[in-house]
Amino acid sequence: MDIEAIRKDFPILDTKVYGKRLVYLDNGATTQKPTAVLEALDHYYKTYNSNVHRGVHLLSQQATDAFEAARTKVAAFINAKHTYEVIFTKGTTDGINLIASCFGRGFLKAGDSILISAMEHHSNIVPWQMICEEKGATVKVIPMNEDGVLQMDQLPALLDDTVKLVACTYVSNSLGTVNPVREIIKQAHSKGIPVLLDGAQAVQHIPVDVQELDVDFLVFSSHKLYGPTGVGILYGKEEWLNKLPPYQGGGDMIKTVTFAKTTYNDLPFKFEAGTPDMSGAVGLAAAIDYVTAIGLDNIQKEEQALLAYALEQLTAIEGLRLVGKSPERSGVISFLYKNTHPFDVGELLDKQGIAVRTGHHCCQPVMDFLGIPGTARASFAFYNTKEEVDILVAALKKAAAMLD
Known part of the structure; x- marks a missing residue:
């Protein structure tokens, strides 16, 4: 898949957020729309x-x-x-x-x-x-x-x-x-x-x-x-x-x-x-x-590779806790940083141009069972890239330094 060519089909991905190129990782809430739609x-x-x-x-x-x-x-x-x-x-x-x-x-x-x-x-x-x-x-x-x-x-x-x-x-x-x-x-x-x-x-x-x-x-x-x-x-x-x-x-x-x-x-x-x-x-x-x-088989293969890369990179961040560790997973990574409220993490990511979802994600019983108020959630689509994962990791490290 030519991801850069695909990204050109989605005009909103060129949006600037606080002077930075948008990194849209809130696809679990809603996906962006291609020009064809x-x-x-x-x-x-x-x-x-x-x-x-x-x-x-x-x-x-x-x-x-x-x-x-x-x-x-x-x-x-x-x-x-x-x-x-x-x-x-x-x-x-x-x-x-x-x-x-x-x-x-x-x-x-x-x-x-x-x-x-x-x-x-x-x-x-x-x-x-x-x-x-x-x-x-x-x-x-x-x-x-x-x-x-x-x-x-x-x-x-x-x-x-x-x-x-x-x-x-x-x-x-x-x-x-x-x-x-x-x-x-x-x-x-x-x-x-x-x-x-x-x-x-x-x-x-x-x-x-x-x-x-x-x-x-x-x-x-x-x-x-x-x-x-x-x-x-x-x-x-x-x-x-x-x-x-x-x-x-x-x-x-x-x-x-x-x-x-x-x-x-x-x-x-x-x-x-x-x-x-x-x-x-x-x-x-x-x-x-x-x-x-594009083909859903191709999309699934690309997204699974991206998800694996993101899990590897995020796991390496000291103090970051992944929430949900099923070996069979798709599309979503939920996380917390130490005892910091997920809203604070989400705010600091937003200021760096990164859109994630924060809160209980309309799953309060899940959060109650895990004993947490909610999570920050990065959710992926096939137009996301490893470069964007790297930007997310760098932004989380910067946020962590501010929150410590």
């Missing part, structure tokens, strides 16, 4: 902006064609069996809330439980707590150890008759751990239990094939995949999507409406009430085209 958005609004599906005029037909072509590209990207198994959402959080609400209304009762992991983002905790509280069910947790690795030996006992669904992150946003999702799915399915995967930190780093995984639901966000904000994807197996009640009512998710009764639309429209984010779908399609042209 920006141009696709611009072209949509300048040439065929219109509402989709119900218009007979030309612009509406063009917008509908582009919107549905985006759905087809997403289906191919994750190898969905059917295009109509791809539902457009507002993002990962929206997708999880959709399944929590629909599955809870349709299949959850008092005494049941939902099984999640100890390293979930709040978005894969709170929706399940809300629906469980409503239904008299409980949330159970697969524990992890201090290295940030799930204690899989406890999974068989946790998968008892009360568990109706397992919801687990593929890659931890706070620790970088790549979870053994194939084994989780296999064990859950052996008990007839469906599985939802939070792929927000996975699909941009790892080739994800929903048929090979045999996963029942997958959610992810466009903006972490080099696409625009405000749009995301829920994949669901056809059999499950047909069984679930609709999430919201409104236009496009109906076949007929009378004051006496409403009949719902077929998949995927049953779950897409109201005007969708048409431009977001177009932008996501452009992002998928861009990533596919």
Whole structure:
């Protein structure tokens, strides 16, 4: 991969921060957008902006064609069996809330439980707590150890008759751990239990094939995949999507409406009430085209080499503690410097032109388990370089000298 050529596709990487070239290491929060995505958005609004599906005029037909072509590209990207198994959402959080609400209304009762992991983002905790509280069910947790690795030996006992669904992150946003999702799915399915995967930190780093995984639901966000904000994807197996009640009512998710009764639309429209984010779908399609042209296998290889280099360099900094030491990891390095609050480290890095994320990363239970207030988190994309890692290391050493 010609990283310097790739970097030219991302205009924001030329930004100056306090007079220094931006070193953007906050890709776990959101990725930057290539020119191809920006141009696709611009072209949509300048040439065929219109509402989709119900218009007979030309612009509406063009917008509908582009919107549905985006759905087809997403289906191919994750190898969905059917295009109509791809539902457009507002993002990962929206997708999880959709399944929590629909599955809870349709299949959850008092005494049941939902099984999640100890390293979930709040978005894969709170929706399940809300629906469980409503239904008299409980949330159970697969524990992890201090290295940030799930204690899989406890999974068989946790998968008892009360568990109706397992919801687990593929890659931890706070620790970088790549979870053994194939084994989780296999064990859950052996008990007839469906599985939802939070792929927000996975699909941009790892080739994800929903048929090979045999996963029942997958959610992810466009903006972490080099696409625009405000749009995301829920994949669901056809059999499950047909069984679930609709999430919201409104236009496009109906076949007929009378004051006496409403009949719902077929998949995927049953779950897409109201005007969708048409431009977001177009932008996501452009992002998928861009990533596919480079190749996710190539991206994964490049990022893993960069991650290994960064781990080696950061480990050599005296007083720096890495948080999360899973041998299987992707995209993220969390760290602390001695007893310094991560906000202070983040501030000093920012003044040197380096963007990292600080705090609990919407993973308070993880931080509570580890007994820390949060971490500083450097998260990588394929446009990052070893030179940027060297800049980060030098900046951390400078920050350490100021904090000691």
